[in-house]
Amino acid sequence: MSDGPVNEAELDWTDHEHGDRTFRRKQLGDAAGGEQLGASLYAVPPGKRLWVRHYHEGNEEAIFVQSGTGTLRLGPDAEEHALEPGDYVALPAGEESAHEIEAGDSELRLLMVSTMDEPDITVYPDRDMVGLYAGSPPGGEKADRTLSTYLDITAEKEYWDE
Template sequence: MDDRIVDSDSLDWEAHDHGDRAFRGRRFTRASAASELGCSLYEIEPGKRGWPAHYHEGNEEAMFVLDGSATLWLGGDREERDLEAGDFAVFPRGEDGQHELEAGPDGLRYLAMSTMYDPDITVYPDNDAVGVFAGSPPGGDESERRLSKYLDADAEVPYWDGGDGGSQREE
């Protein structure tokens, strides 16, 4: 099999249904030879939302609208923008790249692209949470991941606590 070319019809849809968030996707990167480029096809049902509002500290994302329309909330100030077929939106690393989508009355079909740098931290401002990934970035091969945790953004332990009890030292 030549993993440089992927027939999208050969991939299973991954469905996500979490109340007002209902969508499905086909992840091309996992089936391909790509190592630093991610691409997935997503469909969001009319009036439903996709992934929760988030941004990445390690990876850029982008989307190209194939069909339908959406409302996009962009950046930390949640600037509202309308998207339609043919629009290309870029989400840089950091808070400026924060985004969330809600499909219009005919639904939304789009390609999502991203760099696939490892490690990555994903920030979810609405939930005061972070996702931490090492070994494989979000959207990458989960079997290669050494670390994958979603944590309360305020979770913290003192640097020198734990372990053998004798490792604490004054700086």
């Protein structure tokens, strides 16, 4: 339960740096006591990218551009769309919402929201990989997860094999 409003200026940034995927994040939803809806503020430096292109099978996401410009690669064919302040993008669960974001010539600041349902399967089409999450959804508290793993998308085992 929230004790009232949370001001983003009072929250610390969490830095993420993985090659050209460099960004800062403030988890607003968690700080405010959100349980079924996540919200994060992201700052992506010029020319850098956010998360690896992905989509969720069980959760919906949305993007609101606060400042800066960038490129959204969307859908199974990674069709490019320009992003600018005031743009809003709905990303329902499923392959049509596969997305990746890259900042333009200045810092790109985004508010991203998502449902926080679990279990969830996240698909990474460019890496032929899936992420499986239970106990806590992607973006949720990692310590609460009972399952959190990444697998090759073709990983299979016969049901009756021992």
